[in-house]
Amino acid sequence: MKFSAQEEYGLRCLIQIGLKGSATIPEISRDEGLSEHHTAKLLSILRKERFLNSMRGHIGGYRLARAPEKIVVGEVLAALGGRLYDEEFCERHSGLLSTCAHSGSCAVKNLWSEVQAAVDHVVSHITLADLIENAQKEAELYKPRNGNLLSIPVASGT
Amino acid sequence: MKFSAQEEYGLRCLIQIGLKGSATIPEISRDEGLSEHHTAKLLSILRKERFLNSMRGHIGGYRLARAPEKIVVGEVLAALGGRLYDEEFCERHSGLLSTCAHSGSCAVKNLWSEVQAAVDHVVSHITLADLIENAQKEAELYKPRNGNLLSIPVASGT
DNA sequence: GACATTCATGACATAATCGTCATGATTCTT
DNA sequence: AAGAATCATGACGATTATGTCATGAATGTC
Known part of the structure; x- marks a missing residue:
């Protein structure tokens, strides 16, 4: 049971855009350490799946298609990497038997459904808003303050 | 996020052996609709991972290495298909950045951990005992009775 | 309208997974 | 000892996932 690379990178790009409000391919590419082409492909998918809007030209770039609170991570993952268990699953894995030996329902199918339900929950x-918030907090923690890389906490009265 | 074919078929084979007490490659192969070679490879993995014992020769075959109650499905799945999220994950997916841009912990990492925890739970x-029991019940439901393929319920006073 | 910047997309190369195949080793029966 | 049944394993080809590349199309600036 694995996450696909597309899920990992795609979701990260989406978070990055959420953090910045809007961003271009070269930007995201730099932030995430991916090639521009690769980034373009991922964003393209997310756009087709209606999580992003794009604009070409000088002031172009990507932005979220709707408020991050309205973007459910489960839907993003499904769009990027498919679902763990779906209707087609049994057809893909029926082996040589035309009617899967465990027709209708089978012991394994029930298990898969339970796992899927747990993940869905x-x-x-x-x-996406949750992930963005999370990312912001961590940016705080790791960000050097006062230009000082050692970032000694300075009882700051800002 | 997907199950691997190895997880699906491997687990099925294990259930099949649990149901029968012991079985040979040709038997499992027939039951599950897989080629004998393919079956052999799957069983070989399960044996190396200590879920099965094997015996060669005339009265040979496979049996469970321990009571099905002692075989945790999570461990079987991990052996067949790896875990959803592990330590190496971030190294595999750090892109071109030597230190992953989201060093230490990152928004996505937390998400993956939560999903992993849900699946683990x-x-x-x-x-395996649960899956076997499940499979037995279903075999009951779908099994033709009295040798009659139409299996009309016959208010049987057996 | 020429140009720079940006997104769009399909073809390709590479790598990982999946399943097949050929061959060999062990065990039991006769 | 010969033969039959069984498991064992590494090499190979096919399929799928992954990432790169070349090229094209839209948009704004001058």
């Missing part, structure tokens, strides 16, 4: 309650 | 509480 997590990812359908998390939105 | 399910599969670490299910044992």
